Amino acid sequence: MSANEFSDRVRGPRMDLTTALSNDDDVLVVGLVAADDDGESDPSLLLVEDFLDDDAAEGIARALRAVGATGGTGEVTRIPAPESLPVDAVLSVGVGAASRLDDPDTVRQAAGTALRALDGSARVVTTLSAAGIGPAAEGAYLGAYRFDEMRSAKSRSTKQPPATVLLAVAAANKGTKNKQARADLDRAVIVAESVAMARDFVNTPPNVLSPAEFADRARILGSAAGLSVEILDDAELEKAGYGGIIGVGKGSSRKPRLVRLTHEAKGAQQRVALVGKGITFDTGGISIKPAAGMENMTSDMGGAAAVIAAAVAAARLDVPVTVTATVPMAENMPSATAQRPGDVLTQYGGTTVEVLNTDAEGRLVLADAIVRALEDEPDYLIDTATLTGAQMVALGTRTPGVLGTDDFRDRVATISQEVGENGWPMPMPSELRSDLDSRVADIANVTNHRWGGMLSAAVFLREFVSDDVQWAHIDVAGPAFNTGSPWGYTAKGGTGVPVRTIVAVLEDIAGTD
Secondary structure (H helix, E strand, O other): OOHHHHHHHOOHHHHOOEOOOOOOOOEEEEEEEOOOOOOOOOOEEOOOOOOOOHHHHHHHHHHHHHOOOOOOOOOEEEEEOOOOOOOOEEEEEEEEOHHHHHOHHHHHHHHHHHHHOOOOOOEEEEOHHHHOHHHHHHHHHHHOOOOOOOOOHHHHHHHOOOOEEEEEOOOOOOOHHHHHHHHHHHHHHHHHHHHHHHHHHHHOOOOOOOHHHHHHHHHHHHHHOOOEEEEEOHHHHHHHOOHHHHHHHOOOOOOOEEEEEEEOOOOOOOEEEEEEOEEEEEOOOOOOOOOOOHHHHHHOOHHHHHHHHHHHHHHHHOOOOEEEEEEEEEEEOOOOOOOOOOOEEEOOOOOEEEOOOOOOOHHHHHHHHHHHHHOOOOOEEEEEEOOOHHHHHHHOOOOOEEEEOHHHHHHHHHHHHHOOOOOEEOOOOHHHHHHHOOOOOOEEOOOOOOOOHHHHHHHHHHOOOOOOOEEEEEEOOOOOEEOOOOEOOEOOEEOOOOHHHHHHHHHHHHHHO
16 A cells, blocks of 8 residues: 555544543454463463453453463464453554563563554454553554555455454543653644655665656655655766766666655754665666566665655654755666766766675765765764665664764664664774775776675775764665564565654754754
8 A cells, every 4th residue: 555545544543542432433453461481370461451341350350361471572363352452353462571671662562563463353452552652653654564555446345454443542631741641642644644754765676666766656656745846867867977877877778866864953063965876677788687586676775755754743842953864766777878987977076986895885875975964063973774685694684783983873873772672883994995905097996805794795885974964874685674574563565664763863863853
């Protein structure tokens, strides 16, 4: 479904905040905490005392024990509701050990897991919100996410998530507490909608999402959020000297674009530049990829999707920093006009690059965009990309690699872990720079060996980053696209990583600088 359809479907938590169950509710979702390791306690319901009387709570707990529910992380158990409750069924979702409840992502994952299990339900009310209304809302929204834009009406009808999701809030939470809950909920809705926007971009097939179409959709969404928008077409890019973007895109009949989206905050003291790789499909070019798995290269614009969505979120949240997203978009195809291994490109700003491998194209478009972004004299620069297979070799498919200037790299990685996207700081060893020396140009786009590929890609990008800016590079080659089974609030396909990290970093900059 489109981002707008997604928003319309699951806007319920924002509009229908409730403190009571209704006769119209189909399913009550509760958390189930696992027994202690010593085995001296049974699994227990999570924070239901403000919503259920003792008899109803005990009836649910007893029924769950009878069917063997353990409260293990991600375990889903559905039982008939006690007669005293005006719902058809109760669904418990395991949250694991009680010690995990200090992590808000535990609630997000539980809410997402529950919503993935509830296709076909009309209305759902959950008490998971008692452990954190923001995480519960985010998890529920993202668990309810479906991309069905390409499905026929018949197929689409079998994949419908609940029409309304109600987040229970204790009646005692009035006044200041209720205002804070409302603020947390509103923020969570905006962030989740932005993640869904990025997922929609990534999941849109490449025959539909050409660079021109991608740019047009970014323009529409950015303008609707109040962002100023600038788009350069291929003729303008060539005239201005964007050699990396032109070089990568010249093999395709669908020409490249550069999109700039700006959130100009009143009185902002800090400027943040965002850059995201927007390769709408990556065959590898002349250095063509193997056929197996190439269909997943529809995700190679995941970085661009994330920074567009984060810029939209910054505007909607009115984050008091000025944010500009610079987004290069191209399609990397083999043809008679494609760049060749051995070509030398002149990047925007004048640096020359010997192209040893046309499948290392992301760093070429990023380099152009980074130099342009730095002309705005930002205090911080965050770039993100599905850049290297080496990221997955080093960190797996769920852990982004974060590189850059030491202090800001660590700050971004810490925030990423706090929001549940789990970025991990990585080094840029100085000895890797000499491996990028070129025979004929200022620098080569790859090393002559396969070791430390994620690190050497960042070393390449560092050549285009000025020393006076705090910089973080987030490699999301695996985390941006889930090729496995859904889990928690993460769907199969586009995940929206690292939208939540970027938004939280922007808020952190606004709050501390």
